[in-house]
Amino acid sequence: MLRLSRPGLDGLGTVVRLGLAAVFLVSGALKVIDPAQTRVAVTAYELLPPDLIGPVATGLPLVELGLGTLLVVGAFTRWVALASGLLLLVLIAGMAQAWARGLSIDCGCFGGGGAVPQGSTRYPQELARDIGFVLLALWLLLRPRTALSVDGWLRAEPDTGWGEAGYPAGQAGRNEL
Amino acid sequence: MSAERTQDKRARKGAQAVAAARSSSGGSRGMIAGIAIIVVLIVVVGGALLLQHRNQPRNLGPAIPVAAAGPQYPVTVKGDTIVTGSPQAPVTIDIYEDFLCPHCGAFEHAFHPRLAQAAADGKAKVVYHPVAILDSRSVPAGYSTLAAGATFCAATAGIFPRFHDSLFATQPTEGGPAWTTAQLQQLGKTLGAGDGFANCVQTGADQRIETATDNASKYVSGLRSDHLFGTPTVLVNGAIVNDATDGQWLDQALSGAPR
Numbered sequence: 001m002l003r004l005s006r007p008g009l010d011g012l013g014t015v016v017r018l019g020l021a022a023v024f025l026v027s028g029a030l031k032v033i034d035p036a037q038t039r040v041a042v043t044a045y046e047l048l049p050p051d052l053i054g055p056v057a058t059g060l061p062l063v064e065l066g067l068g069t070l071l072v073v074g075a076f077t078r079w080v081a082l083a084s085g086l087l088l089l090v091l092i093a094g095m096a097q098a099w100a101r102g103l104s105i106d107c108g109c110f111g112g113g114g115a116v117p118q119g120s121t122r123y124p125q126e127l128a129r130d131i132g133f134v135l136l137a138l139w140l141l142l143r144p145r146t147a148l149s150v151d152g153w154l155r156a157e158p159d160t161g162w163g164e165a166g167y168p169a170g171q172a173g174r175n176e177l
Numbered sequence: 178m179s180a181e182r183t184q185d186k187r188a189r190k191g192a193q194a195v196a197a198a199r200s201s202s203g204g205s206r207g208m209i210a211g212i213a214i215i216v217v218l219i220v221v222v223g224g225a226l227l228l229q230h231r232n233q234p235r236n237l238g239p240a241i242p243v244a245a246a247g248p249q250y251p252v253t254v255k256g257d258t259i260v261t262g263s264p265q266a267p268v269t270i271d272i273y274e275d276f277l278c279p280h281c282g283a284f285e286h287a288f289h290p291r292l293a294q295a296a297a298d299g300k301a302k303v304v305y306h307p308v309a310i311l312d313s314r315s316v317p318a319g320y321s322t323l324a325a326g327a328t329f330c331a332a333t334a335g336i337f338p339r340f341h342d343s344l345f346a347t348q349p350t351e352g353g354p355a356w357t358t359a360q361l362q363q364l365g366k367t368l369g370a371g372d373g374f375a376n377c378v379q380t381g382a383d384q385r386i387e388t389a390t391d392n393a394s395k396y397v398s399g400l401r402s403d404h405l406f407g408t409p410t411v412l413v414n415g416a417i418v419n420d421a422t423d424g425q426w427l428d429q430a431l432s433g434a435p436r
Contacts, residue, residue, distance in 0.1 A: 027224070032225045034229050034232060035232050035233050035234075036353045039352065040313065040352050043316060043318070044366065053316075058229060061225065062225055062226065062229075065222060066221065066222055069217055069218055071222045075210065075214050088179065115318075150210050150214065151204060154206050154210055
């Protein structure tokens with residue numbers, strides 16, 4: 001079996017981290033530039049009371065952009081991975097309930113969204129894709145150590161104690177996974 | 178390379194400073210990273226908020242602005258259509274439009290004055306087919322059907338021209354808030370519609386609009402090689418106009434008409 005060295009795993013982790021970052025930055029940006037469409041997409045889930053649709057449509061893309069930014073720089077990787085995973089699970093739950101209720105909508109994950117004609121929904125693909133993103137988040141949750149990251153830069157600081165303190169609990173001293 | 182060295186030097190210097198003040202605070206890198214991350218987050222989220230705000234659909238006013246009166250032309254409701262101009266006119270122009278569709282708004286803006294004039298002069302019979310294909314694209318949903326239904330009420334009440342023109346002159350943004358039933362009723366009242374109008378708008382014409390949309394979709398897609406139906410669709414004497422964006426189609430349609 002192929003066994004990767006620590007730098008190899010760090011490098012792979014970096015790819016995972018930047019991949020997940022790209023997902024959030026792109027999806028957040030596409031929603032931000034078309035707030036009306038985002039509102040339509042959120043409304044289409046028929047899940048939220050009217051008063052909450054506006055705040056969610058405004059806030060969700062900002063959260064996505066924030067997570068994407070933290071992932072790009074590799075700060076608080078474990079916590080950001082946890083938050084990303086939870087957010088993705090919420091989105092997956094929203095799509096799953098829409099599917100189960102027979103709503104005919106586009107998930108609006110990357111812009112777009114809203115009602116689509118009967119028979120042109122793509123729930124299986126959309127769910128599979130998001131579950132793939134959850135796996136990326138899961139990798140970073142279990143092994144947040146990546147190359148080219150703020151976390152790594154902090155960890156490498158000589159003799160200040162911040163290398164450990166700035167790192168999420170549990171990772172200290174755990175170099176291999 | 179040199180930047181890296183400078184950074185290293187700075188880090189070392191910082192580390193020394195930290196070592197000196199070790200008892201009270203954390204490392205310099207933590208401080209730098211913390212500040213940098215906060216600044217970057219503020220820039221990203223702040224920029225996004227600004228962008229979001231700028232791209233927000235504009236809010237509609239409390240009442241629908243009333244469009245100015247144009248040329249007078251006869252209006253009759255015929256099945257799923259609103260027929261304007263003389264039935265004996267030499268040219269028939271069919272217009273399929275959704276009141277929320279931005280391209281329909283652009284089309285109306287570009288051509289409505291000439292179409293209204295042609296109808297008034299007896300040069301063209303202009304047949305409007307109000308359809309609803311963008312019901313999901315307003316907040317709340319359903320403006321396309323509501324407006325299309327109200328337009329039939331307006332035709333019956335004798336206020337079609339200015340009612341129709343007003344809805345396109347101040348068109349709600351696709352994906353944004355739309356005019357409400359009460360606002361449509363108010364517009365009719367302002368234009369002098371009788372008491373029956375408000376009732377008619379309230380009752381709606383959902384079934385009629387749905388049927389009209391289905392029929393239009395079947396008919397128009399049958400005329401097109403790509404079998405699609407979109408709005409606006411324009412027919413001149415039953416033939417589909419492929420490019421209704423510049424005025425040539427209308428020049429041609431009207432030039433065929435005897436004076």
